Amino acid sequence: MTSPDPTRPNLAAHIERGLRDLRDLVALQSVSAQGRHLPETAAFVTRLLEAEGFTVRAYPGEVAPVLVAEAGEGPRTLLIYNHYDVQPEDPVALWESPPFELTERDGRLYGRGASDDKGELASRLAAVRAVRERNGGRLPLRVRWLIEGEEEVGSPSLERFVAEHAEELRADGCWWEFGSIDPGGRPVLFLGLKGVMCVELRCRVAASDLHSSLGAVIDNPLYRLARAVASLRDDGGRVTLPGFHDDVREPSEADRTAIARIPGDGQAVRDTYGVTRPLATGPAYHKRLNLAPVVNVNGWGGGYGGEGSKTVLPAHGFVKLDFRLVQEQDPARVLGLLRAHLDAQGLEDVEIVELEAHQQPARVDAAHPFVRACVAAAWEAHGAEPVVQPSSGGSGPMHPFREVLGVACVAAGIGNVGGRVHAPNENIVREHFEKGVAFGVALLERLARGSSS
Amino acid sequence: MTSPDPTRPNLAAHIERGLRDLRDLVALQSVSAQGRHLPETAAFVTRLLEAEGFTVRAYPGEVAPVLVAEAGEGPRTLLIYNHYDVQPEDPVALWESPPFELTERDGRLYGRGASDDKGELASRLAAVRAVRERNGGRLPLRVRWLIEGEEEVGSPSLERFVAEHAEELRADGCWWEFGSIDPGGRPVLFLGLKGVMCVELRCRVAASDLHSSLGAVIDNPLYRLARAVASLRDDGGRVTLPGFHDDVREPSEADRTAIARIPGDGQAVRDTYGVTRPLATGPAYHKRLNLAPVVNVNGWGGGYGGEGSKTVLPAHGFVKLDFRLVQEQDPARVLGLLRAHLDAQGLEDVEIVELEAHQQPARVDAAHPFVRACVAAAWEAHGAEPVVQPSSGGSGPMHPFREVLGVACVAAGIGNVGGRVHAPNENIVREHFEKGVAFGVALLERLARGSSS
Numbered sequence: 001m002t003s004p005d006p007t008r009p010n011l012a013a014h015i016e017r018g019l020r021d022l023r024d025l026v027a028l029q030s031v032s033a034q035g036r037h038l039p040e041t042a043a044f045v046t047r048l049l050e051a052e053g054f055t056v057r058a059y060p061g062e063v064a065p066v067l068v069a070e071a072g073e074g075p076r077t078l079l080i081y082n083h084y085d086v087q088p089e090d091p092v093a094l095w096e097s098p099p100f101e102l103t104e105r106d107g108r109l110y111g112r113g114a115s116d117d118k119g120e121l122a123s124r125l126a127a128v129r130a131v132r133e134r135n136g137g138r139l140p141l142r143v144r145w146l147i148e149g150e151e152e153v154g155s156p157s158l159e160r161f162v163a164e165h166a167e168e169l170r171a172d173g174c175w176w177e178f179g180s181i182d183p184g185g186r187p188v189l190f191l192g193l194k195g196v197m198c199v200e201l202r203c204r205v206a207a208s209d210l211h212s213s214l215g216a217v218i219d220n221p222l223y224r225l226a227r228a229v230a231s232l233r234d235d236g237g238r239v240t241l242p243g244f245h246d247d248v249r250e251p252s253e254a255d256r257t258a259i260a261r262i263p264g265d266g267q268a269v270r271d272t273y274g275v276t277r278p279l280a281t282g283p284a285y286h287k288r289l290n291l292a293p294v295v296n297v298n299g300w301g302g303g304y305g306g307e308g309s310k311t312v313l314p315a316h317g318f319v320k321l322d323f324r325l326v327q328e329q330d331p332a333r334v335l336g337l338l339r340a341h342l343d344a345q346g347l348e349d350v351e352i353v354e355l356e357a358h359q360q361p362a363r364v365d366a367a368h369p370f371v372r373a374c375v376a377a378a379w380e381a382h383g384a385e386p387v388v389q390p391s392s393g394g395s396g397p398m399h400p401f402r403e404v405l406g407v408a409c410v411a412a413g414i415g416n417v418g419g420r421v422h423a424p425n426e427n428i429v430r431e432h433f434e435k436g437v438a439f440g441v442a443l444l445e446r447l448a449r450g451s452s453s
Numbered sequence: 454m455t456s457p458d459p460t461r462p463n464l465a466a467h468i469e470r471g472l473r474d475l476r477d478l479v480a481l482q483s484v485s486a487q488g489r490h491l492p493e494t495a496a497f498v499t500r501l502l503e504a505e506g507f508t509v510r511a512y513p514g515e516v517a518p519v520l521v522a523e524a525g526e527g528p529r530t531l532l533i534y535n536h537y538d539v540q541p542e543d544p545v546a547l548w549e550s551p552p553f554e555l556t557e558r559d560g561r562l563y564g565r566g567a568s569d570d571k572g573e574l575a576s577r578l579a580a581v582r583a584v585r586e587r588n589g590g591r592l593p594l595r596v597r598w599l600i601e602g603e604e605e606v607g608s609p610s611l612e613r614f615v616a617e618h619a620e621e622l623r624a625d626g627c628w629w630e631f632g633s634i635d636p637g638g639r640p641v642l643f644l645g646l647k648g649v650m651c652v653e654l655r656c657r658v659a660a661s662d663l664h665s666s667l668g669a670v671i672d673n674p675l676y677r678l679a680r681a682v683a684s685l686r687d688d689g690g691r692v693t694l695p696g697f698h699d700d701v702r703e704p705s706e707a708d709r710t711a712i713a714r715i716p717g718d719g720q721a722v723r724d725t726y727g728v729t730r731p732l733a734t735g736p737a738y739h740k741r742l743n744l745a746p747v748v749n750v751n752g753w754g755g756g757y758g759g760e761g762s763k764t765v766l767p768a769h770g771f772v773k774l775d776f777r778l779v780q781e782q783d784p785a786r787v788l789g790l791l792r793a794h795l796d797a798q799g800l801e802d803v804e805i806v807e808l809e810a811h812q813q814p815a816r817v818d819a820a821h822p823f824v825r826a827c828v829a830a831a832w833e834a835h836g837a838e839p840v841v842q843p844s845s846g847g848s849g850p851m852h853p854f855r856e857v858l859g860v861a862c863v864a865a866g867i868g869n870v871g872g873r874v875h876a877p878n879e880n881i882v883r884e885h886f887e888k889g890v891a892f893g894v895a896l897l898e899r900l901a902r903g904s905s906s
Contacts, residue, residue: 194666198762207727212775213647213846215749216741217719219690219730222750222772226682233676235799237669266670273768274660277672277802288669296668297675298765299756304773309651309808311775311848312751315726319675320757322665322764346688349730355762393666395764 009441011130015434018126019109021048022433023102025084025118026111030064032085032153038064041084042149045121049145052128059165061157064149068168071128072139076447079144079171079407082121083151086113087422094424108427116421117177119428120413120436121147124175127440131448134441140448144171151177154356155397162400173370174401175443178392179413181432183268187378187439188387190411191258191371192363192402194293195325196395197334198355201228201342204316209303212311221317222302228342228350229319232295237279237288239295239323242344243337247328251291251390254366258388262286268417289393293329296322320355324395331358360399363391364408374410377446381439412439462894464583468887471579472562474501475886476555478537478571479564483517485538485606491517494537495602498574502598505581512618514610517602521621524581525592529900532597532624532860535574536604539566540875547877561880569874570630572881573866573889574600577628580893584901587894593901597624604630607809608850615853624860626823628896629851632866634885636721640831640892641840643864644711644824645816645855647746648778649848650787651808654681654795657769662756665764674770675755681795681803682772685748690732690741692748692776695797696790700781704744704843707819711841715739721870742846746782749775773808777848784811813852816844817861827863830899834892865892 030041042065046056054069064085089099089112097103102111113119132139146169150156162169180188203221210218233239251259266285270278280288288294302317304310323334335352342350364371366388378386398409414436420426483494495518499509507522517538542552542565550556555564566572585592599622603609615622633641656674663671686692704712719738723731733741741747755770757763776787788805795803817824819841831839851862867889873879 196764198764200762205728205730210726211847212749212751213742213777213848214722215775216690216745216747216777216846217722217731217733217738218726218728219732220750221730222753223682223686224730226679226750226772227688229676229679230683235680237672269667269670273663273671275658275671277658277674277677278670279672280670285670289666292669294669296665296764296766297673297679297756298665298763299758299767300675300753300770301758303750303752305752305754305771309653309773309775310751311649311651311749313749314752317753318758319679320762322668322762324666324669393669394664395666 009130009134011434011437011441014126014130015437017129018122018437019433021125022109022114022119022122025122026102026113027100029100030085030149031088032063032150033088035063038085038149042067045084045147048125052125052132053139054145059161061148061150061161063153063156066149066157066161067147068165069145069147070142072142074141074448076450077142077144077171078444078447079146079169079174080124081146081174081401082124082177083117083148084121085149085152086116086118087152091424096425104430107430109430109433110425110427112426114426115415115419115428116426117151119433120177123414123433123436124440126437127444130437130441131444141444143444144169156357158397159400163404166404169405171405171407172447173373174407174409176398176409176411177413178415179411180415180417181382181429181435182387183417184263185382186384186387187382187412188389189374189378190389190392191366192391193361193394193396193398194391195329195331195361195399196359197323197325197331199321199335199338200353200355201225201319201321202316202351202353203349206315209315210313212313215313218313221314224347224350225300225317225319228345228347229297231341231345237294239293241337241341244293244334247330247333248293249327252365252367255390258366258390259286259290262387262389290389290391291326293326294324296324298322324393325361326391327361327363329361331360359395359397362398362402362409364402364410366390368408370408371410373446374412374443377439377442378412380442382435462583462587464887464890464894467579467583468890470582471575471890472886474578475562475567475572475575478575479555479566480553482553483538483602484541485516485603486541488516491538491602495520498537498600501578505578505585506592507598512614514601514603514614516606516609519602519610519614520600521618522598522600523595525595527594527901529903530595530597530624531897531900532599532622532627533577534627534854535577535600535630536570536602537574537600538602538605539569539571540605544877549878557883560883562883562886563878563880565879567879568868568872568881569879570604572886573630576867576886576889577893579890580897583890583894584897594897596897597622609810611850612853616857619857622858624858625900626826627854627860627862629862629864630866631868632864633868633870634835634882634888635840636870637716637837638835639837639840640835640865641842642827642831643842643845644819645844646814646847646849646851647844648782648784648814648852649812650776650778650784652774652788652791653806653808654678654772654774655769655804655806656802659768662768663766665766668766671766674767677800677803678753678770678772681798681800682750684794684798690747692746694790694794697746697787700783700786701746702780705818705820708843711819711843712739712743715840715842743842743844744779746779747777749777751775777846778814779844780814780816782814784813812848812850815851815855815862817855817863819843821861823861824863826899827865827896830892830895831865833895835888
């Protein structure tokens with residue numbers, strides 16, 4: 001590890017220019033769920049990259065163009081992954097400033113995509129500019145940059161794209177989108193993502209709703225679904241689906257050490273959200289959040305949901321579930337286990353409907369050299385010890401990068417706990433943008449030097 | 454039992470007049486849930502009764518006047534119970550003729566309240582008229598008639614009213630509202646009603662919804678509710694709440710015989726509603742429908758219920774339940790058992806909210822003399838063997854009549870399986886109205902003679 005660098009380069013001009021890029025990017029309403037302004041935004045990003053010497057290729061995606069840019073030369077290659085699409089701005093009335101106008105208040109920059117993911121894109125581009133300037137106009141390493149416009153709709157093109165374009169994307173490490181700075185100013189790096197499988201369980205007992213007096217002689221679909229849900233986990237949150245844990249890989253010594261060093265035990269989350277029923281506190285908190293596979297009930301419906309009572313026997317009902325998976329669990333195998341379990345429970349009539357494409361878990365060991373390079377660069381840029389999370393509790397399309405390209409992925413970004421990602425008043429802290437540029441400079445120059453720590 | 458009477462009285466003129474009364478009653482939009490036209494309808498019913506020599510007293514109810522009418526003299530007293538309020542007509546667009554205009558099509562009379570309960574009120578009044586005419590202008594028995602305007606909103610005034618007016622209401626038997634004619638033309642009599650207790654279970658784990666990645670470390674309210682629901686019954690539909698069955702009274706020999714004589718095994722219901730998961734067929738069908746206490750899940754909500762998936766950890770959720778109870782189960786005791794059971798299951802945080810007033814179960818033994826009189830009158834009027842159901846699967850405010858007044862209640866009415874009660878295109882079969890008048894004449898004259906069979 002290095003201590004904070006007193007000879008830190010002066011990045012002020014690059015930061016100002018990066019914030020102007022961010023303002024222009026936020027103004028483009030690239031809402032992928034609604035197909036808004038996606039080719040325009042792809043074209044704008046292309047022009048920004050070309051101005052820095054990148055060769056940019058645009059490929060058709062299912063929803064929006066996929067961009068692959070390349071610049072620089074050297075013994076090392078860094079792959080960067082970002083996206084130029086954003087979540088819808090609804091509900092607009094809750095925004096305190098227009099969602100597509102980057103607005104600064106009290107040290108924060110507000111706007112849709114300010115954090116997720118245009119702030120990261122702009123700060124990384126500013127870092128590339130600074131490194132070129134500091135190296136006589138050339139990049140001392142090869143940078144490959146994959147920027148998609150479909151991340152907020154589940155990256156439907158990405159897995160196949162990565163497989164088909166593996167040669168264009170090979171690298172020594174991948175700087176993944178997202179990552180954050182914690183309230184104490186420590187950068188938080190994530191070394192992986194959980195997999196996810198989203199399903200809906202459905203049960204129907206009749207063609208139409210019935211008077212509940214008939215519940216004496218006709219089965220109840222919500223009871224059957226409740227029994228299915230109750231059979232999937234225990235009160236401690238451990239999944240009880242038979243065979244579910246067979247493929248779970250034990251964490252390495254480096255992973256366990258990293259988890260033990262994560263500060264706090266979730267009290268801030270519990271305070272922020274008024275949590276009354278934690279499943280894990282103390283040392284178990286980060287262990288479960290990073291490494292425990294879980295099943296979540298996301299919602300349910302069926303029968304009467306209004307005020308007061310209605311003595312109805314519902315004809316049908318549904319439950320939405322997500323399974324968050326860890327290495328080496330395979331969503332397709334878990335789906336098969338779920339079907340077999342329901343059948344074994346006498347719940348053959350409970351239908352399983354897959355709601356979206358599976359995502360495989362993916363993660364890199366904390367001892368990997370690219371992880372060490374990122375940790376060292378973060379320490380240098382932030383002047384604080386990085387927090388290393390072996391995995392985010394969330395999910396994303398990291399698996400094809402890790403498995404097809406064989407590349408280590410580390411998420412290091414400029415989010416903050418009050419960043420309201422996906423919600424009204426999305427924001428970043430201006431100082432975090434500045435630190436993000438510094439981190440990019442440190443990481444690129446460190447990789448160019450061939451130094452991992 | 455008697456065979457059909459070949460000297461049946463000519464009731465044609467009374468039937469026509471009764472149908473005119475029904476038309477006038479249907480035209481009054483006495484929707485108690487919306488407080489529409491209740492005093493006007495009470496006043497109209499009062500005038501109809503006074504025209505037949507009744508003394509009518511109107512008492513204030515919580516929502517609408519309660520009417521108590523009395524006429525006639527003799528050694529026997531018959532109490533009749535009806536209501537003049539109706540369900541809302543929504544959704545109006547689904548009616549094939551205006552809901553408040555009695556309209557005849559293909560032998561059926563359509564209109565809101567045509568069956569529930571204005572058709573019964575009008576047919577009973579026509580029977581009283583006929584008996585008066587056939588007895589020289591006097592009623593040869595005392596008829597007491599309780600007609601409320603709050604039945605469709607749960608009869609909030611009735612229990613106290615019956616207790617406070619017991620002397621005005623005492624009788625040798627009570628002719629209860631509702632009852633039907635089956636598709637084979639056999640009259641169906643009900644000797645009781647199940648009790649009902651409606652509750653909502655609620656669970657909350659946080660102040661606001663969270664990203665489901667936090668499901669690794671924060672409990673899920675829908676899982677907890679599912680576990681509560683799954684613990685309340687088994688797959689055969691038997692309630693598994695500890696202590697629940699302690700007070701269930703074994704059926705008498707007469708009840709068992711009556712149940713064994715009920716035709717069919719529910720196949721018509723299963724065909725009509727496309728039922729795919731019956732809980733009981735064959736001999737078990739009527740036994741469960743009449744005498745089994747059950748728990749129903751009426752509906753549930755919480756989290757995301759829209760299209761596709763949303764990886765949310767809901768902050769809270771709810772489940773609506775009704776418990777259908779049989780003699781001598783007490784709703785208040787069952788409520789206590791439910792709380793104790795949830796606590797014992799570690800579900801102390803699952804809140805129980807009572808949704809409406811409890812209703813106690815009530816029923817009279819099939820061997821009671823008043824039951825025998827009703828059966829004999831039904832046989833005489835319909836020319837077919839009555840079907841005796843020891844209890845409806847449904848619930849209603851019969852308990853105060855049975856327990857406070859000590860009066861046997863028998864439901865004998867003119868509904869039909871396609872009658873769409875509470876729904877658009879509510880209807881009765883015209884011939885059933887005619888048979889209903891004949892039944893009333895037979896019952897009143899049989900009681901006046903002091904003959905029960």
